[in-house]
Amino acid sequence: MPTYREKLRLIDQANAAMGPERTTRSVRRRRGADSKDKGTEFEREYGVYHAIRISFLAMLRNENGMSSHVSNRRVTDVDDLVVISDTELLYAQAKHRLRLAWPEVEQDFKNQLEDLKMTGLDAGSQVELVVSRAGLRKSLDDSMPAAFKGKVEVKHYVHRFSEWRSFAEGLLSKAGGDLAKRNLADYYYIGWKACNFHGTIRDIAKCSADHSGFLLRDFEPKFELSPEVETLLSAVKGMDYDIEGDIFTFGMNRHFRSPLGFRCGTPKWDRLIKRLSNAEDLDLIKFATIAGKIR
Numbered sequence: 001m002p003t004y005r006e007k008l009r010l011i012d013q014a015n016a017a018m019g020p021e022r023t024t025r026s027v028r029r030r031r032g033a034d035s036k037d038k039g040t041e042f043e044r045e046y047g048v049y050h051a052i053r054i055s056f057l058a059m060l061r062n063e064n065g066m067s068s069h070v071s072n073r074r075v076t077d078v079d080d081l082v083v084i085s086d087t088e089l090l091y092a093q094a095k096h097r098l099r100l101a102w103p104e105v106e107q108d109f110k111n112q113l114e115d116l117k118m119t120g121l122d123a124g125s126q127v128e129l130v131v132s133r134a135g136l137r138k139s140l141d142d143s144m145p146a147a148f149k150g151k152v153e154v155k156h157y158v159h160r161f162s163e164w165r166s167f168a169e170g171l172l173s174k175a176g177g178d179l180a181k182r183n184l185a186d187y188y189y190i191g192w193k194a195c196n197f198h199g200t201i202r203d204i205a206k207c208s209a210d211h212s213g214f215l216l217r218d219f220e221p222k223f224e225l226s227p228e229v230e231t232l233l234s235a236v237k238g239m240d241y242d243i244e245g246d247i248f249t250f251g252m253n254r255h256f257r258s259p260l261g262f263r264c265g266t267p268k269w270d271r272l273i274k275r276l277s278n279a280e281d282l283d284l285i286k287f288a289t290i291a292g293k294i295r
Contacts, residue, residue: 001086001087001123001124002120002121003067003086004067004068004069004084004085004086005067007084007089007121008069008084010119010120010121011074011076011084011119011121013119014076014115014118014119015074015075015076017118018075018076018077018111018115022077022111023075026075026076026077026079027075029079039094039095039096039097041096042094042095042096042132042159043072043080043081043092043094043096043130044072044189044192044197045157045159045185045189046080046081046092046094046130046157046159047070047072047080047081047192047197048159048185048188048189048192049157049159049163049164049185050070050081050083050090051070051188051191051192051201051204052164052167052171052184052185052188053164053167054068054070054083054085054201055068055167055171055188055201055204055205056167056170056171058085058201058219059170059171059217059219060170063219064202064219065200065201065202065203065205065218065219066200066202066219067085067086067200068083068084068085068086068200068201068202069082069083069084069085069199069200069201070082070083070192070198070199070201070204071083071084071197071198071199072192072197072198073196073197073198074198076091076112076115077107077108077109077111077112077115078091078092078093078108078109078112078127079091079093080092080093080094080130081094088124088125088126089121089124089125089126090125090126090127090128091112091116091125091126091127091128092126092127092128092129092130093105093108093109093128093129093130094130094131094157095129095130095131095132096131096132097131097132097133097136098133098136099136100131100136100140101143102140102143102144102145105129106145109127109129109148109152110147112127113127113147113148113151113152122151126153127151127152127153128152128153128154128155129152129153129154129155130154130155130156130157131154131155131156131157132156132157132158133156134156136156137154137155137156140154141154159185161181161182161185164184164185165181167184168181168184169181171184171205171216171217172184172215172216172217173209173214173215173216173217173242173244173247173249173261174242174244174249174257175214175215175242175249175251175257175258175259175261176212176215176216177215177257180212180215180216183212184216187208187209187211187212187215187216188204188208190207190208190211191204191205191206191207191208191209191210191211192204192207192208194207194210194211195207201219202218202219205217205218205219206218206219206220209247210263213259213260213261214247214249214261214262214263215259215261217244217245217247218245218247219245220245220246220247220263221245221246222243222245222246223243223245223246223248223264223265225243225264229273232273232276232277233276235282236282236283236284236286236287237282237283237284238252238283238284239251239252239283239284239287240252240253243264246263246264246265247261247262247263247264248261248262248263248264248269249261250284250287250288250291252284258288258291260288260291260292262291262294268294268295271294272290272291272294275290275293275294276290
């Protein structure tokens with residue numbers, strides 16, 4: 001299977017060859033999707049599920065998140081969600097409808113399948129029509145055009161905790177708990193939105209971690225404390241701390257974790273260390289008071 005970079009190159013070539021009519025239609029659809037109706041929310045909720053899933057798998061493989069991409073913005077025919085990574089290629093059209101018939105979307109799927117075949121990316125790729133109602137899924141499955149059988153999958157998706165529960169534990173920082181698990185999709189939605197619904201998993205995970213208050217992990221490399229800072233932090237009475245990637249969190253006896261967190265190496269982190277260096281007889285309470293005042 002082609003690598004992530006090779007897939008991007010081939011997909012960009014196919015998009016460039018779409019022609020003005022198909023390109024204009026896709027651009028207009030994307031503009032219409034920004035109206036924030038229930039259909040738009042549904043397609044982005046499905047995208048959030050995949051962002052969570054891809055992030056979990058990338059962390060499990062100790063990858064850096066730069067070779068996985070989740071987009072609701074690509075100009076293509078089946079365009080509500082495009083997932084590109086070294087191991088998969090997914091195109092999905094998501095519909096929050098009471099009724100839907102194949103003639104309404106058939107040409108888009110036909111074009112997408114032709115593009116995949118033209119670029120040699122058809123083997124191992126996934127093309128989906130995702131609906132919010134189970135009965136509609138069955139109807140569309142039963143009436144699928146013969147040319148799409150074995151190439152297009154009709155799926156039913158409901159945006160609920162059970163869909164991403166199995167991924168949640170692996171995405172939490174040590175400061176995260178049950179509430180962070182429950183809010184995981186909300187954090188990833190905000191993080192993906194901050195990336196304009198188009199970005200690498202590394203960028204999406206970083207924005208999501210920021211918006212969670214560092215209750216989530218991301219792909220940033222391990223930050224190495226200087227010996228002086230390590231001595232300063234270790235001297236705080238009654239406090240333990242963790243650094244996951246470049247995220248610093250602290251607490252007491254590995255049980256209580258403070259909701260305050262910092263990205264190491266940032267100006268805010270530098271201000272914290274400077275304030276701590278000028279303080280005396282630090283304990284957990286004094287440390288938390290200083291940390292809470294850093295802006």
